[in-house]
Amino acid sequence: MILRYKLTFIVGEIKVFYSDNFKELEVLDMRQAWRRYFGPSTMVTAAFIGPGTVTMCTIVGVRTGSALLWALVFSVVATVVLQEMSARLGVVTRHGMGEALRERLPQGLVRLGTLSLVFSAIFVGNAAYEGGNLSGAVLGIQAWFSNGLIDASVVSVALTLIMGAFAFAVLYRGHFKVIERVLVSLVGLMSVVFLTTMVMSSPDWSEVLSGFITPSIPADDWLLVVGLVGTTVVPYNLFLHASVVQERYAEPEELPDLRRENATAIILGGIISMSIVITCAANVQGTGIRSVMDMAQALEPLLGAWAPYVLGLGLFAAGISSAITAPLAAAYAVKGIMGWPDGLQDWRFRAVWISVLGIGVLSAISGFSPIGVIQFAQVANGVLLPLLAGVILWLTSSKRIMGDYANSQRVRLLGGGVVFVTVLIAARSLWSVFGG
DSSP: OOOOOEEEEETTEEEEEETTTTEEEEEEEHHHHHHTTSSHHHHHHHHHSSHHHHHHHHHHHHHHTTTTHHHHHHHHHHHHHHHHHHHHHHHHHOOOHHHHHHHHSOTTHHHHHHHHHHIIIIIIHHHHHHHHHHHHHHHHHHTTSOTTSSOHHHHHHHHHHHHHHHHHHHHHTOOHHHHHHHHHHHHHHHHHHHHHHHHHTOOOHHHHHHHHHSOOOOTTOHHHHHHHHHTTSOHHHHHHHHHHGGGTOOSGGGHHHHHHHHHHHHHHHHHHHHHHHHHHHHHTTTSSOOSTTHHHHHTHHHHGGGHHHHHHHHHHHHHHHHHHHHHHHHHHHHHHHHTOOOOTTOHHHHHHHHHHHHHHHHHHHHTOOOHHHHHHHHHHHHHHHHHHHHHHHHHHHOHHHHGGGSOOHHHHHHHHHHHHHHHHHHHHHHIIIIIO
16 A cells, blocks of 8 residues: 655644545644643743843853852752742642632731731832833833934833833733733743853853852852842742643643643743853953843944844843733732632732833833832842742641642752742842841
8 A cells, every 4th residue: 555645734733644544643733742841830930030130140140250050050949849839739729829828827917917918029019120120121122223313211211101001911901821922922032032142152161060060159249149049039920820820720630741831931041041141251251241231232242233132132021021920920919818709801900910010110211210119129028938938838738738739758858948048038138128
C-alpha cells in the first residue's frame, strides 16, 4: 500500500493523516503545548519585572558586576516555593489569599490588624507605585521620539494618558484570557529584548559562572542582596496568583501542570533579571549609570543607533505589564478581605482597580511623587511579607485545610527557609525608611 500524507493546518493545530482514508495518525495541538508552560503564573512574572526591578538589576550590575547573580538564583527559588504554595491554596480551597486570611485567621484584633495591614500594603502601596509603573512605560516609549520635535512635557502627558487608557481597556474588558494573553506577550517581549542585549554584549562567561556558583557580598553591598530578593518576592503577587489560577485550574489533580507552569514563569522572570545584571556588568560596570535608559548611550558602540530603541522597548514592556497587574492584584486583595463573591466584571472589583490606576495616572501626569505614602507602603509591605509567608506555610501545611495536598516535609523545610529570607527583606525595607 502506498501511504499518502496530508498536512492540515488549523489555527494553532497541526494534524497529520495517513493512508487512503486519511485516518488521523497524530494531533499536535500547539496551543495546548503553549498552555502547558505559559498561563496565569506568567502574570506573576509580568508583575515583578517592572521598572523597579529593571532599575535594581541595573544598579547591581553597575556596582558589583556579576558577583550577586547567586542572590538572584536564590530569589527565584524562594519565589517558586512561595508562589506554588499560594497557587496550590487557591486551586485546592477555591479561595484567594484575601478570603483565606479572612476565614482562617482567629476572630478579634489579630484578624482585624492583619486585614488592615493587607489593605494598607496592597491597595495604598500599589496606588503609590502605579505612577512609577506608568512613568517607566512612558520613559521607554519616549526613547522612540526625536528630541526637539514636540515639547517633552506634552509628549509625556499624552503617552501617560495612552498608557493608562491601554491598561484600562485591558482590565475593563473583564475577560481573563485577554488579560493573560496581553501579559504573556509583554513578558515575551521583555525576554527577547533583554536576552538579545545580553548575548550581543559578549560577557565574560567565566565571571558569569563564578557569580552563579560563588556566593559573595562585596563590602557595603549586603542591602543589594536583600533588594534583589525583595524585587522578586512581592507580597501582592501572592494575592494575584492564588486568585488567577482558579480561572485555569479547576481540580487539584491539575497541580502537576500548575507546578510546571509556575516554575517556567518564575525562572523566565529570573533569567530576564539576570540578563540585565549581566549586560550591565559587561558594559557599564563602575560607571555612574543608574537606570536602563542611561545604559543606552554606553551600548551605542554595540547596538549603534538602535540602542535607545531596544532598551526603550524593554522598559516599556516592564512598565506597562506592572501597570496592569498592580491594580488587578489590589482588586483581588480587597475583594478577598471584603468577602465579595464576584470577580472581574463586578462593579466593586472594577472600582478598586480603577482607583489604583487613576491615582497612578494623576501621579505620573503631575510629576508628584507621594514620598510619604511610598514610605508608608514600604513599611507596610516590609511587615506584611514575612507575615504572609508564615501564614501561607501554615495554611498549606494543614491537613485539615489541604487534605492530601498539604505540604510535604521537604516543602515545609524550604518554606521555613523562605520565611527567614522574608524577615531579612522586611528588615531591609524598614531600614531603608528609618535607617537611611
